Amino acid sequence: MKLYTVKLLTITCEILAQKNIIEILKKHEITGYTTYEVDGNGARGLRGQGLQTEKNVKVEVIMREEKLQDVVEEISRTLFANFAIVLYVSDVGVVRTEKF
Amino acid sequence: MDILQLISSNLLTPIILFFLFGIIAARIKSDLKIPEAISEFLPIYLLAAIGLHGGIEMRNTGFENMLIPMLVAIGLSLLFTLNHYQILRRLGKFNIFDSYALASTYGAVGAVTFSVGLSFLKNQGVTSEGYLAAILAVLEPVAFIMAIFLTNMAVSKQIRQKKESVSKDDTSDLDMGIQETKTKLSQVLHDSITGKAIVILLGSIVIGYIIGEDGFSSIRIVFDEMFTGAIVIFMIEMGIIAGQRLDDIKKVGIFLTAFAIIMPTFNGIIGVLVATAMGLSLGGAVMFGLLLASASFIAAPAVLRHSIPQANPSLYITSALGITFPYNIIVLLPIMFAISTIVHNGEGSIDLFHYITKDWI
Numbered sequence: 001m002k003l004y005t006v007k008l009l010t011i012t013c014e015i016l017a018q019k020n021i022i023e024i025l026k027k028h029e030i031t032g033y034t035t036y037e038v039d040g041n042g043a044r045g046l047r048g049q050g051l052q053t054e055k056n057v058k059v060e061v062i063m064r065e066e067k068l069q070d071v072v073e074e075i076s077r078t079l080f081a082n083f084a085i086v087l088y089v090s091d092v093g094v095v096r097t098e099k100f
Numbered sequence: 101m102d103i104l105q106l107i108s109s110n111l112l113t114p115i116i117l118f119f120l121f122g123i124i125a126a127r128i129k130s131d132l133k134i135p136e137a138i139s140e141f142l143p144i145y146l147l148a149a150i151g152l153h154g155g156i157e158m159r160n161t162g163f164e165n166m167l168i169p170m171l172v173a174i175g176l177s178l179l180f181t182l183n184h185y186q187i188l189r190r191l192g193k194f195n196i197f198d199s200y201a202l203a204s205t206y207g208a209v210g211a212v213t214f215s216v217g218l219s220f221l222k223n224q225g226v227t228s229e230g231y232l233a234a235i236l237a238v239l240e241p242v243a244f245i246m247a248i249f250l251t252n253m254a255v256s257k258q259i260r261q262k263k264e265s266v267s268k269d270d271t272s273d274l275d276m277g278i279q280e281t282k283t284k285l286s287q288v289l290h291d292s293i294t295g296k297a298i299v300i301l302l303g304s305i306v307i308g309y310i311i312g313e314d315g316f317s318s319i320r321i322v323f324d325e326m327f328t329g330a331i332v333i334f335m336i337e338m339g340i341i342a343g344q345r346l347d348d349i350k351k352v353g354i355f356l357t358a359f360a361i362i363m364p365t366f367n368g369i370i371g372v373l374v375a376t377a378m379g380l381s382l383g384g385a386v387m388f389g390l391l392l393a394s395a396s397f398i399a400a401p402a403v404l405r406h407s408i409p410q411a412n413p414s415l416y417i418t419s420a421l422g423i424t425f426p427y428n429i430i431v432l433l434p435i436m437f438a439i440s441t442i443v444h445n446g447e448g449s450i451d452l453f454h455y456i457t458k459d460w461i
């Protein structure tokens with residue numbers, strides 16, 4: 001089986017930033033992503049307790065390397081200052097590279 | 101009427117006791133927790149019950165009397181929001197974003213506070229005008245929209261000043277900024293009008309109006325008799341969340357703590373007096389005051405995080421939920437009730453004003 005290397009962008013952020021992230025992805029013509037609700041602890045304290053709006057989500061997006069730079073740049077520029085957010089990139093192998 | 105006695109008897113109602121119990125449970129780090137689905141469901145239920153009641157009342161009494169109180173409420177809410185902003189910015193030295201976010205949090209209304217108020221009145225055997233539910237719905241987005249508009253104006257003004265100092269002819273970025281402000285505002289307007297709180301509230305008002313007392317009798321057990329019980333369950337949750345935030349109150353600072361107590365008192369008492377002057381009933385005046393006194397803590401974060409992300413959410417959530425909400429339901433509600441009782445049993449001058457406004461309608 002041949003695996004093609006693409007990038008996995010993982011963003012853990014407060015749930016209210018999710019919409020902004022999805023919008024940025026859309027702007028860069030990325031429509032596929034996975035989100036799930038998570039909780040944890042970080043610079044802005046224990047997250048995921050209390051009000052619904054204070055939860056965290058994890059957004060996972062697989063994309064080609066060409067788009068990665070721009071997406072990461074825009075997320076850092078627009079969201080890093082004001083939201084609880086952590087972002088990292090890893091290499092993953094996929095079978096059907098044409099999907100991404 | 102002895103205010104202290106009213107406060108202490110209010111303190112011993114199930115709603116307040118369960119709220120305090122929730123705080124204690126959080127403080128002793130109990131794992132007590134209302135399941136998520138239920139705490140998400142309860143606000144919807146409460147708003148549906150408020151809306152149904154309002155709709156039925158409006159069918160009985162008609163809603164031609166509603167227009168003036170509604171416009172006055174909107175006017176006062178906007179005025180208070182501006183007033184909050186000036187106080188926070190000038191006296192409190194908060195930055196522009198925090199000032200606007202806090203100003204609108206306190207200018208907006210709290211649906212949970214409203215429910216507690218209704219059940220307080222029920223406990224006292226007093227009714228209130230049904231159209232207040234409609235005012236609750238209309239008032240919900242008003243303060244936010246203005247604060248967001250003003251914040252964006254202030255930001256684009258700053259951008260413009262920067263631009264002018266750099267180059268005189270390049271205005272493309274500015275135009276883009278104004279365009280962005282417009283889309284942001286229409287987005288907020290759309291989001292808040294189609295938001296679940298307003299949709300369920302307005303929907304229930306309409307349904308209540310259609311079904312009337314007769315249709316309501318078949319669902320009375322759920323939407324009337326269970327109302328206070330449901331608030332009690334929700335109060336456990338509110339108590340837990342407030343309790344978890346008690347430590348944050350220290351971070352909020354003395355100024356904001358004082359603001360979170362003094363402003364609602366001022367706004368609420370003005371609300372009671374204005375409502376009385378407009379001819380609202382004893383209970384109606386209390387609810388009108390409560391609308392203006394309450395701060396939003398469920399809708400506020402969702403709206404403000406998007407529209408004014410620069411503002412620190414823990415400031416406005418903690419002060420609204422940790423300080424103002426308990427103060428409103430424990431202390432201010434009985435105070436407003438006492439004031440409303442006094443002004444309703446008193447002078448004829450208020451009645452005179454009522455006759456004048458009646459002629460307008």
